[in-house]
Amino acid sequence: MSNLLNSIRDHAEGISLKNIKKSYGTNTVIENLSIDIKAGEFIVILGPSGCGKSTTMNIIAGLEESDSGTIHIGDREVQDLEPKKRGCAMVFQNYALYPHMTVADNIGYSLKIQGLKKQQRRERVEEVAKVVSLGSYLERQPSELSGGQRQRVAIGRAIVREPSVLLFDEPLSNLDAKLRQEMRMELSQLHSRIGSTSIFVTHDQIEAMTLADRIIILNGGHLEQFDTPSKIYEKPASTFVANFIGSPAMNLFDMTPTTSVYMNDLEPDCIEENTIVGIRPEHIEISESHGELTTVKYMEDLGSHKVVTVVLTSGEELLVATQLGQYIQINNRIRIFFPAEKLHFFDKTTNKRKEINLKITVAE
Ligand SMILES: Nc1ncnc2c1ncn2[C@@H]1O[C@H](COP(=O)(O)OP(=O)(O)O)[C@@H](O)[C@H]1O
Ligand SMILES: [Mg+2]
Known part of the structure; x- marks a missing residue:
């Protein structure tokens, strides 16, 4: 296994949320959320639109502040740390790639900002490109890639920083059904190769059931169930879950x-x-x-x-x-x-x- 993969696996950390609350004015968005995620787990946050999935993820990443409660990543208490000190990397729905940069420059951009020398950058980028199967595409521009390949650039750009936690917010939402299915399989394989702790937000129960080690089901900012896909199908904890899972x-x-x-x-x-x-x-x-x-x-x-x-x-x-x-x-x-x-x-x-x-x- 490559050095990078070993290093990411070593960096993977558990996450613990305790009594997280968040309101916007009188609108309670997260009721009182306590969850423990193990290092290396693939967690999916599932629920209908507006139930607080992105807010939960943004609170973990530090893009939003909770009103109360604590967040631990590994043994670090992080709720008062700025985002870049938390060790989370995010992959968004629209990939947010730099359109005029090559794949190599997109992946290596954060290393450049960190001040890594050109040669070191090149080595890291090549290693990441291999992990996300883009080794022969390094000189292409995003416009010359398929949707799936762009998604892999976005993931490469996230893992190049060897994050403790990888966060995905509905990354497959604007793909067509067939490509979504292909990307699900790719993501699942990538996760087992990379071994990072991953949190994936979706409103799609099929994505949740197929990708997750465990699923967090939210309903109006309230935790309905946190369990494995099979437990959720076999023993739904509430009528909401019973109705939401299964087609x-x-x-x-x-x-x-x-x-x-x-x-x-x-x-x-x-x-x-x-x-x-x-x-x-x-x-x-x-x-x-x-x-x-x-x-x-x-x-x-x-x-x-x-x-x-x-x-x-x-x-x-x-x-x-x-x-x-x-x-x-x-x-x-x-x-x-x-x-x-x-x-x-x-x-x-x-x-x-x-x-x-x-x-x-x-x-x-
Ligand atoms: N910046 C904000 N100001 C006010 N309300 C917000 C803000 N961000 C999100 N909300 C509200 O919080 C709720 C949860 O939003 P969000 O976490 O984005 O839902 P989801 O990702 O599950 O669709 C929604 O009712 C949304 O309108
Ligand atoms: Mg959202």
Whole structure:
């Protein structure tokens, strides 16, 4: 492994936020955020537009000041340090490359500012270019590069300073769907090569699920859940997370006598009142033999499977994802069934997940 990569790995530091609060006037943007990030982790901050993702990142980088709370990077307390003393490097959505400079000069610019001699600069730039696979593009101008290559220049320019933390704010947002997917894979590979602590902001759940070691989900400046992608999918901590992660989204409905007939392997009294039940479209079973009748109202054919909207006898509508080869048409009456082990339960007042001891009736 190159010296640069070893050095970046050694520089990677954990980040700890404690009781971070931020308001603009009466608008509370960050409620009370405490999180611990490990050195070398790839963290994604996910949430809808305006939920405080960029603000959180800017507070870590020092581009914005929090109203209260502490920030540690490694064992340094940094909330009062100016940005350049924090050891963070940022990659932005528009890459912010210097259009009239070559790739080499773009990557090496911060070293020039630091006063590094030409020869040393050249060596570092060449090493970085190798890491981001731009070795043969050093003399090109940004206009002569693809979107993906420009993104790599921006990353090269960030890692040349051997930062403790790499910060990305929606860097893939203005790319088309195919390029986004390619860049996701590239970023993921780059991260495992570089090994820096990385924080990546996005509103795109697919980016979050595919890139992150752990995801921070924010909702209106409030932390909904901080966990691995699989935990977030399997055990969403709130109805917000349940609804935000997964495509199509989880079905959420009130537990009532009419909805409980679809859960006929459960003893009805085991579910408390004031409960919201969730089931993912891909976990609803379509069955000939058991389950209750519903009517197919609408259908989206996605090739590999269909997403069907069905109407329950109670009038509620649910999304059901079909398996390959299941033949269904609009206005069909189909039987559906919710397997007990695939159900999620939430408290209707707090919207928080609750675990219920399910009593399952044994088939005779
Ligand atoms: N400089 C500012 N002055 C006033 N309000 C701001 C400022 N920056 C951000 N906000 C508000 O803070 C909230 C969170 O913004 P931001 O962190 O940029 O959201 P996100 O990145 O999740 O889309 C928004 O309601 C936004 O309008
Ligand atoms: Mg933002």
